[in-house]
Amino acid sequence: MSKKFKGRIEGPFVPLLIETLATAAWRATSHGARSLYVALKSRYSDNFKNNGKIFLSSRNAAIKLGSNRDSVLRWFRELEYYGFIVMTNPGALGVDGKGKAPHWRLTELGYMNDPPTKDFLLWNRVTFADRKKQNPGPESGATLAPKVGPILAAKVRPPPAQSGRESGAIRDLTPGRESGTISMLTISSAKTKAGKRDSADAASEEAA
Numbered sequence: 001m002s003k004k005f006k007g008r009i010e011g012p013f014v015p016l017l018i019e020t021l022a023t024a025a026w027r028a029t030s031h032g033a034r035s036l037y038v039a040l041k042s043r044y045s046d047n048f049k050n051n052g053k054i055f056l057s058s059r060n061a062a063i064k065l066g067s068n069r070d071s072v073l074r075w076f077r078e079l080e081y082y083g084f085i086v087m088t089n090p091g092a093l094g095v096d097g098k099g100k101a102p103h104w105r106l107t108e109l110g111y112m113n114d115p116p117t118k119d120f121l122l123w124n125r126v127t128f129a130d131r132k133k134q135n136p137g138p139e140s141g142a143t144l145a146p147k148v149g150p151i152l153a154a155k156v157r158p159p160p161a162q163s164g165r166e167s168g169a170i171r172d173l174t175p176g177r178e179s180g181t182i183s184m185l186t187i188s189s190a191k192t193k194a195g196k197r198d199s200a201d202a203a204s205e206e207a208a
Helices: 024-028 031-041 058-065 069-082 145-156 165-172 175-207
Strands: 085-089 103-106
Touching (some): 024 069, 031 058, 031 069, 031 103, 069 085
Antiparallel strands (some): 085 103
């Protein structure tokens, strides 16, 4: 081996930028997500400038990393959360019936004619594990049901049953009994008036 190539690494390798590895976002990333990032970076070609077209299916990534698809999918979301990758084309089912994996852009590298965006430098210091606690919403499973449930129930709940003298008074005011009471009063009044008229007539006859 000539001195010209002495000390140089032979064969393809995956370059990791020291600037990226020194960021707080990288230190907060899990080991699984870091391994997945290395696998994605290995798909990048400096000759073809294929950033934005990098793809790696969850199945192949699980085989490559010796893990399972659920973990791989979580690591994809983690890398996206911290800003190391950005999806440029979502996965879809091809015309031949075979699924196509999503395409990704590595933010530490330039894309087309644009410089690197390095989104990981804008990380808000909320870890991937604590994001649900800091930002409650649909993703965290929070719903409006616990808040509006008791209020709606209070509005539609029937009034409590009355008891004692109040309930008796209410029952006395029912249409049936009220009409019966009025009828009895009317009949009694009529009888009283008739009795008075009979007494007056009898007195007149005696006077005559």
